[in-house]
Amino acid sequence: MIDPKQHEKLSNSKTKQCQRAKAKKNCMKRELGTVNDRLAKCEKRHMKNITALKQQHQTKMDGLKATIKSLQCEIRSVESDMAGLEEQLKETKEELHSQAQATKNLGLDIQTKNGTTYSDAVRKTCYSCFRHQVPIRSVSEVIKIVGKYMFGCDLKPLPCASTVQNMVSEMKTCALKKAVEGMINSEFINLAFDATSIKDGHVNEIHVNTDSGSYIIGYDTLAGGEHKDYANHIEDSLKEAIGCYCSGKNLPFDDLYTSITKKITSTLTDRAAVNKKTITDLEKRFGHELLMLNCSPIG
Numbered sequence: 001m002i003d004p005k006q007h008e009k010l011s012n013s014k015t016k017q018c019q020r021a022k023a024k025k026n027c028m029k030r031e032l033g034t035v036n037d038r039l040a041k042c043e044k045r046h047m048k049n050i051t052a053l054k055q056q057h058q059t060k061m062d063g064l065k066a067t068i069k070s071l072q073c074e075i076r077s078v079e080s081d082m083a084g085l086e087e088q089l090k091e092t093k094e095e096l097h098s099q100a101q102a103t104k105n106l107g108l109d110i111q112t113k114n115g116t117t118y119s120d121a122v123r124k125t126c127y128s129c130f131r132h133q134v135p136i137r138s139v140s141e142v143i144k145i146v147g148k149y150m151f152g153c154d155l156k157p158l159p160c161a162s163t164v165q166n167m168v169s170e171m172k173t174c175a176l177k178k179a180v181e182g183m184i185n186s187e188f189i190n191l192a193f194d195a196t197s198i199k200d201g202h203v204n205e206i207h208v209n210t211d212s213g214s215y216i217i218g219y220d221t222l223a224g225g226e227h228k229d230y231a232n233h234i235e236d237s238l239k240e241a242i243g244c245y246c247s248g249k250n251l252p253f254d255d256l257y258t259s260i261t262k263k264i265t266s267t268l269t270d271r272a273a274v275n276k277k278t279i280t281d282l283e284k285r286f287g288h289e290l291l292m293l294n295c296s297p298i299g
Contacts, residue, residue, distance in 0.1 A: 110153055118159055118167075126159065126167045136168065137161045173244055179208060179215035180245035183260050186210040190293070191282075192268035193234060193275075195225065204230060206237050209268070217241045227277035234278075235285060266291035 112122050122143070129139045140158040147155035159167065183189055190209040195202060202225050206218035218237030222229045242260060246253045264286060269275045271294050283290050 110147070110155060112155055112157060118163070122159065123167055126164050127171055130164070130168050130171070136164050139164045173248075175215070176217060176241040176244045177248060179210075179217050180241050180256075180260070182210035182212045182215055183208055183263065184256075185212060186263060188265045189260070189263045190266045190268055191234070191264050191290075193230065193278075194269055195222070195230065202229075204233050206234055225274065227274050227281055230274070230278040231281040231285065234282060261286045262288070264290065266293055268293045268295060270295055 112119055125143055126139050129142055130136065134142055140160070143158055144155055147153050192207040192209060192214075193204060195204040197203075201221040203219070203221050205216065208215050208217055218233060218240075220233060220237075222233055238261070239257065242257050243253055245251070246256055267279050267282070267290050269279075276292065279290055279292055
């Protein structure tokens with residue numbers, strides 16, 4: 001038979017164990033609730049971050065899609081332009097081929113002469129060759145080569161060297177006529193000249209400065225470098241220019257020569273002693289004094 005005291009003692013012990021177990025259970029519940037609250041907050045925070053990341057990703061994707069769409073439109077536009085350019089290139093090639101064939105065929109019929117006179121095209125080509133320092137003896141050969149290789153035609157007949165020389169003389173005649181017209185229409189004329197040594201020759205160049213502009217009337221290699229050589233060259237150049245003009249206009253030479261030389265009132269050249277002597281000689285030939293102007297040396 002159990003002792004009542006022992007029974008009470010055991011009952012009290014079990015009661016305390018139950019109380020401790022219950023208190024422990026309650027403590028664990030509180031801790032579990034705290035953990036659940038933390039988990040909920042973390043989950044909420046992570047969901048918010050995930051939502052923001054999704055929005056950023058969606059924004060970037062929308063931007064990339066718009067860029068891709070724009071690039072696709074540009075590619076289609078470029079492809080369309082390329083197709084158009086290829087078609088234009090094809091048409092241009094066909095047109096050039098047709099023109100080349102037509103030019104080749106027409107080249108066989110190019111006329112270099114009108115009767116016994118060379119055409120204006122030939123004469124202008126000869127003038128241009130001479131202006132660009134093609135030797136007179138080579139002018140026709142150059143024209144022939146250009147016609148053959150550029151246009152596939154055999155240009156003939158072409159002028160010989162002496163004929164080209166005559167054409168060049170025509171250029172000189174026109175230039176002299178223009179210079180004399182300038183002197184006739186001017187109230188005063190300035191005569192400029194200068195000489196230099198080129199290789200073994202002594203070259204003198206003569207300009208007349210008029211109201212309408214400056215003209216070259218002489219450019220020749222002189223026999224010597226004395227003042228008489230220069231004076232003779234200047235006088236001869238003036239006479240040649242005025243004589244050429246008088247022949248074309250059927251005018252008396254002496255009257256026009258006297259009129260023009262009276263208008264020459266000054267000279268322009270460098271300070272070389274021989275030039276001063278040349279001007280003194282010209283004063284005697286023209287019959288009046290000349291104002292000596294000097295140009296400054298370069299350097």
